[in-house]
Amino acid sequence: MTELNTLSRRDFIAVSAAASGGMAIGFHLPGRAEASTAKGAELNAWVTIGSDDTVTIRVHRSEMGQGSSTAIPQLVAEELECDWSKVRMEFASVMRHIRENKVYVSFATGGSRAIRDSHTYLRKAGATGREMLKMAAAQSWGVPVGELKTEKGFVLHAASNRRASYGSLAEAAAKMTPPAEVKFKPDAEWTIAGKSPARFDVPEKVDGSAIYGMDVKVPGMVHAAIKQAPVFGAKLASVDEAKVKSMPGVLAVVKLPGDGAVAVVAERFWQAKTALDALPIAWNEGDNAKVQQATIVDRLKQGLVEPGAKVRHEGDFDGAFAKAAKKIEAEYFAPFLDHACMEPMNCTAHVKADGVEVWVPTQNIEGSLAAAAEAAGVTPDKVTANLTLLGGGFGRRGRQDYVTQAVHIAKAVGKPVKLIWSREEDIQHGTYRPISMGKLQAGLDEKNELTAYAHKVSGQSIFSHLLPHLVKDGWDASSMDGTYNQAYKMPNCKFDYVMRNSHVPVGFWRSVGSSQNAFITESFMDEVAHAAGKDPVEFRRNLIQHNKSWLNVLNMAAEKGDWGKPLPKGKGRGFAINACFGSITAHVVEVTVSQRGQVKVDRVVVVLDTGHAVHPDNIAAQNEGGVAYALSAMLYGEITIKDGRVEQSNFHDYESILIDQMPKVESYLSLTQGDWWGGVGEPSMAPLMAATCNAIFQVTGKRIRSLPLKHHDLKWA
């Protein structure tokens, strides 16, 4: 066999529809994004049923390993009452969504929103489909609909002992008018949701056949490598194209609009990257090049003594604090963090005479479509946007910067182009978790009851860059989540925000505001409990008596986490609890700290109240993964600025834990149920940093008030 260097000979990658005997993801063929692979009659935009009883359920959220491409079909199938073994999924078409008046509501896959924002319309799609199947059977048998039941893909009429498969009814059912009102089953009657079927996306991820953005192949495709201004906001001064034009495979050097980046396009990626590395580039760096880490941190510190925006003020904090028998005060710091998705940013684009096509690993394919239209200067109806699998997202892939770039480059070269960022570009051009500081004050009375509490946040605001209309009265939820809105009863309290933006771009990082504020709030709560001479769990319990859901989560965590049971010297246990993205999470963490100060996290008990749980094993997986993600950040994670640019560049200096540092994670659910549905991916990890630092305090007596941990000497005697 010769190599596949004739691009036109490369097979289209259809991917895995036949991957593992039956159920698998049916990806759209590149270039034919409109072509649904579903066969049969369509009951609504979500459900198509084939004459062979195959049920295709469409998924409107991206799959980045969080499992929504299985959980979404589960919810639809539950109300449809079909046979789960006949269900397959395919990603919904964003082009159809736009044509049909937003029929899929939203493609945005962030904010732990995949289920909690969509459970009503998903179940409605299933339930109305089921009723239409019953209507079709009623009509064909001449019996009242009310006498029919459904079960595992069949409509049944007990009185006449008749049954018909969904596949045999689908065509007639598709012509029925869906009922306006449907009732949903209570969770207790679930047979598909609430269980943990094998995920659809797993089989193709064990043999290399899964197609991520980076793996897209398009006939005639060429490759691009990109260099963005190292100093944020700097502009291209000059590029000496002649130096690389004759290098092997090189096709073009493309300056991106706005002069913020330059790309080299070549036959193959390695040729593009090699030429880019050899390309002499000069930048006009501007004043941002004078900004140092200390410049930014000093401004945050100054912010802590300014009044700031009032977020929540109740009672009389100043009076109560002045009268307090004991006063506890502390300042905390949390650094910029990068997402470091395993798959570096990338996008494939083709600009043609009649429109543009993109292939994107993104958390929002609708956003990609819009970005592609804007970059190509066409109307949205001229864009075909293909969603691939995502090699991680964590909030980074909600942004579309790489899509805009790929379209501009493709436009310049007139061929399909796959743009891949190097890991260095990925780390140095993130949308970072905001740098943030907190000043906290608490007052206790003679009985060691909490009588005054204040928390001022000084830090960068995500919304002020991205969604300025969500900044109200000088503050926004993305900066303050995890502070003012927790369940603790606080008679005299104040929460304030001082916005301190820098030139460093910021964005949503898994668990967002609570990623720093849960660390700060829950570490300080531990400090206050210790000052009060009370057990940290007991102290919290007293402050949340009025909130049954919080109380249940706290109590279950204490019980499952062996709270209060003795541990040998050198080991400690810590607790933290937080609510964000609609759910409540508590962690009990056990650590070992050697006398030389080395920390090993041994065990993490996670208790989560998500209201409802669609796929419990996947929730457990998210807990495990969230613990690892938060632990990497807590131990090592920091993005620092020198001369206006990011100092870190790859996994050697932006480190992750490996398997040897992975604690044993135990997952439990404490479900309130009722009418609220919470998220999973983000809330499940929020308490980890505080719970771990609180455990370290138990062993060492050292209070960790800044991260990452690698800067602390934890020696103890």
Place this chain on the structure above:
Amino acid sequence: MVAIKVNGTTHQVDAAPDTPLLWVLRDNLGLTGTKYGCGIAQCGACTVHIDGNPTRACATPLSAVGTSAVLTIEGLSKDKSHAVQKAWIAEQVPQCGFCQSGQIMAAVSLLEKTPKPTDADIDAAMTNICRCGTYQRVRVAIHRAAGNKA
């Protein structure tokens, strides 16, 4: 043209000798199961076997491969039937999955050398980064593939 033996087949590839094997596999041979994660031998997403040894393809120039046999994730089995693949499915290991080709290739190599690995053996051999944090299931799946009680 350089000859290279991948998954039992010899291919003629047109690539500069200093091209990392990773990009030869991905761009010249279309074998995209092997992933780019860092390019500096840090993450293991590009792990393949060269003559049976787990090797980071991003840091292995084509010229260093010579006549050695390269095995990629695509060559592990035709139908996901390798014991490690089966264990990976049974334990539902992957999340995003981007690191998993590398994790699996590293695990296969570990089990070839140490059929009944201890946790310490796993810690020593498995140095691949998983940003999704699937480590707990990776460990359980390796034990399952080994027939160990986890």
